[in-house]
Amino acid sequence: MSMKNVFVLIVTLTMFVACKRDTILLDTDKYLNFALEQVSKTLVSNTDPWQSPRQIKPGHVTWSTVNLNDWTSGFWPGILWYMYEYSNDPYFREQANKWTMPMEGAKDRERPNHDLGFMVFNSFGNGYRLVKEPDYLPIILETADSLAAWFNPNVGTILSWPWAREKYGWVHNTIIDNMMNLELLFWASKNGGDESYYDIAVTHALTTMRNHVRDDYSTYHVVVYDSLSGDVVKKVKYQGYADDSMWSRGQAWAIYGFTMCYRETGIVDFLETAKGLARTFINHLPDDYVPYWDFDAPNAPDEYKDASAAAIAASGIIELSGLIDNEDESGWFHNNAIHILHSLAGNYLSDGSNHAVLWHSSGHVPANSEVDVPIIYADYYFIEALLRERNLQNSNR
Numbered sequence: 001m002s003m004k005n006v007f008v009l010i011v012t013l014t015m016f017v018a019c020k021r022d023t024i025l026l027d028t029d030k031y032l033n034f035a036l037e038q039v040s041k042t043l044v045s046n047t048d049p050w051q052s053p054r055q056i057k058p059g060h061v062t063w064s065t066v067n068l069n070d071w072t073s074g075f076w077p078g079i080l081w082y083m084y085e086y087s088n089d090p091y092f093r094e095q096a097n098k099w100t101m102p103m104e105g106a107k108d109r110e111r112p113n114h115d116l117g118f119m120v121f122n123s124f125g126n127g128y129r130l131v132k133e134p135d136y137l138p139i140i141l142e143t144a145d146s147l148a149a150w151f152n153p154n155v156g157t158i159l160s161w162p163w164a165r166e167k168y169g170w171v172h173n174t175i176i177d178n179m180m181n182l183e184l185l186f187w188a189s190k191n192g193g194d195e196s197y198y199d200i201a202v203t204h205a206l207t208t209m210r211n212h213v214r215d216d217y218s219t220y221h222v223v224v225y226d227s228l229s230g231d232v233v234k235k236v237k238y239q240g241y242a243d244d245s246m247w248s249r250g251q252a253w254a255i256y257g258f259t260m261c262y263r264e265t266g267i268v269d270f271l272e273t274a275k276g277l278a279r280t281f282i283n284h285l286p287d288d289y290v291p292y293w294d295f296d297a298p299n300a301p302d303e304y305k306d307a308s309a310a311a312i313a314a315s316g317i318i319e320l321s322g323l324i325d326n327e328d329e330s331g332w333f334h335n336n337a338i339h340i341l342h343s344l345a346g347n348y349l350s351d352g353s354n355h356a357v358l359w360h361s362s363g364h365v366p367a368n369s370e371v372d373v374p375i376i377y378a379d380y381y382f383i384e385a386l387l388r389e390r391n392l393q394n395s396n397r
């Protein structure tokens with residue numbers, strides 16, 4: 001039996017006895033309505049669709065923006081689509097379209113990288129899912145072509161950061177975040193794009209499962225490969241505390257990404273990996289269910305929290321719970337996701353004095369960048385998680 005399997009066995013045996021938490025209910029409408037209010041304020045203060053909201057600086061009320069080359073530029077249009085999905089109000093559809101259309105240039109982005117998925121699938125992808133606007137389809141498919149072009153068959157992964165080849169000598173690097181962007185490839189392969197993108201996505205996920213996921217189901221942030229032999233050269237940190245630490249948002253990307261890969265493929269190893277990653281995340285959470293920016297940050301509790309990691313993980317774990325047949329096990333994951341969302345809603349929600357939904361995210365602590373501030377992707381995944389939970393509640397009625 002491998003170390004990983006022994007770990008799974010021990011955790012599974014103890015999980016239901018020691019860690020079961022009570023079922024709690026979440027008033028999703030209350031927080032989605034609050035999101036509608038906050039988003040509406042931004043639609044008044046920020047009107048230029050070429051400048052996408054990214055963070056709210058300390059002491060500021062409105063979002064600071066970035067141009068559409070930025071990796072986060074798809075989250076705001078994505079939020080607007082979610083607001084349309086929730087409210088069915090044509091105003092949000094119109095605004096979502098207004099902020100989505102300028103994203104078209106992402107497919108020919110100046111410094112393209114794996115983030116094309118975040119940028120185009122959250123904007124055009126959500127839009128196409130909801131309104132089937134025919135003009136969106138070729139843009140999504142062309143973006144999938146651009147993303148797939150970074151796949152290196154010698155390694156079996158997509159090159160995540162072309163810019164880091166020169167800067168750090170990371171000739172072929174793959175980051176755990178890249179798991180998120182496989183969804184664009186799966187989708188394209190089924191919706192008129194190149195069918196081989198399915199195989200690229202599966203191969204990337206299998207290689208990542210082998211090399212990024214540790215025996216205890218924590219994750220490395222960056223794996224550097226030899227681009228010809230495909231051998232692993234090294235495993236290192238970028239936004240995390242140390243090479244061998246568990247960077248919280250990376251762990252959340254991994255939970256969400258492997259869950260999505262299981263949904264798309266039915267490959268059981270992806271499900272087991274997602275469960276292992278989620279258990280490790282949950283079992284290391286502090287009492288308020290929102291992680292510090294790195295689970296191994298040395299000065300906890302005097303470390304910054306990352307609400308974005310909590311929101312991403314909660315959204316992924318809600319989906320994961322719906323893919324697990326065993327009722328007790330599914331319930332355990334679901335309850336923990338709800339505890340995370342409750343804590344975000346209770347302790348991390350904006351008081352309305354600025355335009356964010358959530359406070360206290362941390363983008364890149366070692367670089368002292370976007371530390372303990374509202375960040376747009378925290379709001380995106382919090383809203384997504386609320387919608388997922390709302391759908392579950394409605395389907396159980």
Ligand code: GLY
Binds near residue numbers: 177239249363
């Ligand atoms: N994908 C970049 C980040 O999570 O900060």
